[in-house]
Amino acid sequence: MTIEGRDEDLSGGRIRLGMVGGGQGAFIGAVHRLAARMDDHYSLVAGALSSQKKRAVASALELGISSDRAYGSYEEMAAKESKRPDGIEAVAIVTPNHMHAPVARAFLKAGIHVICDKPLTTTVKEAKDLVQRTKKAKRLFAVTYNYSGYPLIRQARGMVAAGDLGPIRVVQAEYPQDWLTERLEQTGQKQAKWRTDPKQSGAGGCVGDIGTHAYHLACFVSGLTLDSLCADLSTFVKGRKVDDNVNVMLRFKGGARGMLWASQVAPGNENALRLRVYGTKGGLEWSQENPNELWHTPYGQPRRLITRAGSGADAEAARMTRVPPGHPEGYLEGFANLYAEIAAAIRAGRSGAKPDPAVTFPTVADGLSGVAFVEAAVRSSAKGAVWVKA
Secondary structure, eight states: OOOOOSSOOTTOOOEEEEEESOOTTOSHHHHHHHHHHHTTOEEEEEEEOOSSHHHHHHHHHHTTOOGGGBOSOHHHHHHHHTTSTTOOSEEEEOSOGGGHHHHHHHHHHTTOEEEEOSSSOSSHHHHHHHHHHHHHHTOOEEEOOGGGGSHHHHHHHHHHHTTTTOSEEEEEEEEEOOTTSSOGGGGTOHHHHHHTOHHHHOSOSHIIIIIHHHHHHHHHHHOOOEEEEEEEEEOOSTTOSSOSEEEEEEEETTSOEEEEEEESOOTTOSSOOEEEEEESSEEEEEETTSTTEEEEEETTSOOEEEETTSTTOOHHHHHTOOSOTTSOOOHHHHHHHHHHHHHHHHHHHHTTOOOOTTOOOOBHHHHHHHHHHHHHHHHHHHTTSOEEEO
16 A cells, blocks of 8 residues: 655655653663664654653653643644644554554644554554554555564565475464563563553553564464464463463464463573474474574475575565674564665655565554454463454
């Protein structure tokens, strides 16, 4: 779909970016800001960085945003920026989950592109509404499933699409962490507090926080579409209001099967996202904590190591790569790759053109798929771990 512009700079200059959330004490906002600046595609010029007006303004001024564009609320920001001749072209939404939908609605209505952290919303109803609003507004809507920006994930996706593995039979994804092994939310730790509060995170705890990453990656690489699932969501830490461990069996359209495990109570694991994809001709294995290596095993042959910028890497991996072999790239660069892809699409839209077909990033439709997965998992588990349609 062609993305229309609104008084944008047609010279190819930096994209004027705003941010909602991500103020003092926040984690993911700083990550988004680093990612947006890494390739020099964006300038952060406006922000409503906290729900507390004083902190919002102070946070914006600390980042060099001018005082007249340091807003006390996202409503004020959307209204005023849409009327400025130099108003923002895109907004990054990095608030707790429950605020994603209202903020996105406000900026879509104002005719501004949206870059939203995952999960898209806390309910399927809200997610479907954003899909329709995006179509009506004719604006770009990206969801930052950042692991899809890793070079060797792009390589793996390309190999599957090219038929190197043959028809896919089995997909296994896992994402264990250990940071919530104890009831950290009771200590006042900001990240733990909101992520374990169903009023802010949504009904899914671990499944919505990191399970959705594993699910998106499984579908992104395999090219498969989920048909149904059977989920067992557990809460091991006494007093916690959301799940902290997830086991899900997956049935994909076309007959492939999958398994997904996510946990935030698995001691010894930090961010151990892993993906394994097996087809009739071979398999692929990838680990986020060692992201510059992809193992390919053609059936009946020895395992082959593909490295990010060296042995076996293809043009798609190279397109996502910045530095020579042996220099690690990972989390921040993956985020930056998505921001670069989004920038390419926005710049194309400035003149009413379509971006290069190679440009790929998760869209509002992918966000809806992720929310549907979370909601189906919660529903399945509540019914006693039964099979439900996704």
